[in-house]
Amino acid sequence: xxxxxxxxxxxxxxxxxxxxxxxxxxxxxxxxxxxxxxxxxxxxxxxxxxxxxxxxxxxxxxxxxxxxxxxxxxxxxxxxxxxxxxxxxxxxxxxxxxxxxxxxxxxxxxxxxxxxxxxxxxxxxxxxxxxxxxxxxxxxxxxxxxxxxxxxxxxxxxxxxxxxxxxxxxxxxxxxxxxxxxxxxxxxxxxxxxxxxxxxxxxxxxxxxxxxxxxxxxxxxxxxxxxxxxxxxxxxxxxxxxxxxxxxxxxxxxxxxxxxxxxxxxxxxxxxx
Amino acid sequence: xxxxxxxxxxxxxxxxxxxxxxxxxxxxxxxxxxxxxxxxxxxxxxxxxxxxxxxxxxxxxxxxxxxxxxxxxxxxxxxxxxxxxxxxxxxxxxxxxxxxxxxxxxxxxxxxxxxxxxxxxxxxxxxxxxxxxxxxxxxxxxxxxxxxxxxxxxxxxxxxxxxxxxxxxxxxxxxxxxxxxxxxxxxxxxxxxxxxxxxxxxxxxxxxxxxxxxxxxxxxxxxxxxxxxxxxxxxxxxxxxxxxxxxxxxxxxxxxxxxxxxxxxxxxxxxxxxxxxxxxxxxxxxxxxxxxxxxxxx
Numbered sequence: 001x002x003x004x005x006x007x008x009x010x011x012x013x014x015x016x017x018x019x020x021x022x023x024x025x026x027x028x029x030x031x032x033x034x035x036x037x038x039x040x041x042x043x044x045x046x047x048x049x050x051x052x053x054x055x056x057x058x059x060x061x062x063x064x065x066x067x068x069x070x071x072x073x074x075x076x077x078x079x080x081x082x083x084x085x086x087x088x089x090x091x092x093x094x095x096x097x098x099x100x101x102x103x104x105x106x107x108x109x110x111x112x113x114x115x116x117x118x119x120x121x122x123x124x125x126x127x128x129x130x131x132x133x134x135x136x137x138x139x140x141x142x143x144x145x146x147x148x149x150x151x152x153x154x155x156x157x158x159x160x161x162x163x164x165x166x167x168x169x170x171x172x173x174x175x176x177x178x179x180x181x182x183x184x185x186x187x188x189x190x191x192x193x194x195x196x197x198x199x200x201x202x203x204x205x206x207x208x209x210x211x212x213x214x215x216x217x218x219x220x221x222x223x224x225x226x227x228x229x230x231x232x233x234x235x236x237x238x239x240x241x242x243x244x245x246x247x248x249x250x251x252x253x254x255x256x257x258x259x260x261x262x263x264x265x266x267x268x269x270x271x272x273x
Numbered sequence: 274x275x276x277x278x279x280x281x282x283x284x285x286x287x288x289x290x291x292x293x294x295x296x297x298x299x300x301x302x303x304x305x306x307x308x309x310x311x312x313x314x315x316x317x318x319x320x321x322x323x324x325x326x327x328x329x330x331x332x333x334x335x336x337x338x339x340x341x342x343x344x345x346x347x348x349x350x351x352x353x354x355x356x357x358x359x360x361x362x363x364x365x366x367x368x369x370x371x372x373x374x375x376x377x378x379x380x381x382x383x384x385x386x387x388x389x390x391x392x393x394x395x396x397x398x399x400x401x402x403x404x405x406x407x408x409x410x411x412x413x414x415x416x417x418x419x420x421x422x423x424x425x426x427x428x429x430x431x432x433x434x435x436x437x438x439x440x441x442x443x444x445x446x447x448x449x450x451x452x453x454x455x456x457x458x459x460x461x462x463x464x465x466x467x468x469x470x471x472x473x474x475x476x477x478x479x480x481x482x483x484x485x486x487x488x489x490x491x492x493x494x495x496x497x498x499x500x501x502x503x504x505x506x507x508x509x510x511x512x513x514x515x516x517x518x519x520x521x522x523x524x525x526x527x528x529x530x531x532x533x534x535x536x537x538x539x540x541x542x543x544x545x546x547x548x549x550x551x552x553x554x555x556x557x558x559x560x561x562x563x564x565x566x567x568x569x570x571x
Contacts, residue, residue, distance in 0.1 A: 223419070227411055
């Protein structure tokens with residue numbers, strides 16, 4: 001069953017869908033869905049006042065958000081199952097703390113996409129803002145599981161404090177990607193921003209190109225790594241444009257950040273001087 | 274029943290459940306993958322002697338393996354999951370880990386698992402690290418040509434062991450040729466192995482012995498040199514007997530392999546094909562030779 005929620009344009013106020021669980025919505029009849037509470041500018045309203053609800057049978061079970069989706073914040077917050085598709089740009093905290101299910105955005109996403117994500121799969125067919133897959137302010141761990149794929153570019157501090165999971169950036173990443181990385185894997189098919197991996201303890205940062213790395217990173221030669229081949233095969237299956245060059249030659253490996261443990265690694269195919 | 278002048282006994286092979294694992298070994302070349310696989314299956318001939326029976330499975334193309342390199346599958350069987358786990362740990366650690374450029378992946382999804390990588394990772398002496406992808410955890414152990422990658426857990430399913438064929442004939446060379454052809458046919462059956470050297474066993478055994486500390490001994494009933502001294506199972510014109518032991522991922526796989534083996538053994542010089550059993554008392558799987566030839570036509 002497919003439930004479509006079309007956000008009607010009634011101004012620029014943010015519509016917080018953090019309390020809306022896709023699996024719950026999919027289990028309710030239209031009349032009850034319309035009575036669910038959403039927060040508009042922080043005030044509670046019945047969903048039916050701002051959304052047009054439609055239901056259709058067949059195909060995949062999914063909740064679809066469309067219309068003025070750029071006003072929506074916290075879509076898929078803490079979702080743990082089912083599928084949520086967003087057709088259009090979406091605001092911040094999309095997929096934050098999600099632990100299961102599938103979330104797909106056919107547009108751009110705001111800041112804090114998949115922040116503290118713990119499981120499931122999240123994909124954005126566009127760009128995202130800062131703190132993608134990162135840690136909540138004041139918390140110690142960022143992503144702890146799941147797969148987050150961004151087909152475009154990401155802002156600063158993507159994957160900050162990441163503990164586990166996979167973050168893939170098909171475009172370029174902003175500054176301080178993987179800052180404070182605890183473990184997990186970040187793959188940036190484009191160019192890595194400055195300051196990448198600052199104070200990373202463990203984990204892997206893989207990039208197509210990068211400027212000079214921070215002084216806490218030491219060169220460790222070329223590295224033909226089997227685990228990376230497994231990951232690249234996974235990216236191929238996801239339809240991501242892995243550069244042919246990546247299959248032909250090993251990346252340069254740097255260990256670090258030696259300011260902390262030195263147990264992490266940055267793999268870069270090209271260092272741009 | 275006769276086929277091409279060869280007597281096929283109206284009897285059955287008695288097979289029993291065994292714990293089984295399938296490993297996918299990859300390396301930089303098919304030769305290196307095969308080398309690691311041969312080392313890992315070494316001396317795993319019979320559970321009588323080493324509690325493990327193992328053999329080579331399919332050759333895998335790069336697109337069939339997790340890391341996109343040439344691969345070789347192997348199957349390992351034991352009489353219990355605990356014993357199999359012990360052998361997985363030993364054989365991955367002692368044979369595959371030291372093999373140049375190798376990696377070792379789980380090739381069988383099963384409810385029961387052996388946490389081999391979780392124990393072997395300590396070889397990394399603190400420099401090991403792990404990766405998790407699609408619900409699987411891979412351990413990376415630094416070694417002198419890069420890293421040895423293995424999985425945290427390996428599936429242990431319920432397979433079938435003890436399928437067998439006994440080929441008897443008047444001329445040793447001809448019977449051996451037929452047995453080797455049967456071994457090739459068994460090996461070509463997906464999910465089946467014939468763990469003896471070249472797939473062929475020249476020493477059929479019986480449980481126990483006249484000596485109290487010997488668990489198994491020669492089956493004198495099939496020894497041509499003893500026909501005049503014991504209650505023999507062979508006729509005077511038989512000069513050579515070869516046995517093929519078959520383990521597989523399921524009863525169907527073992528049955529299919531036995532049928533393929535029998536057909537391949539229909540050659541000049543072979544007088545009779547039979548199978549070993551314990552009167553149906555030990556194993557729940559009774560693979561009747563005549564039925565197998567009907568169920569699995571060539």
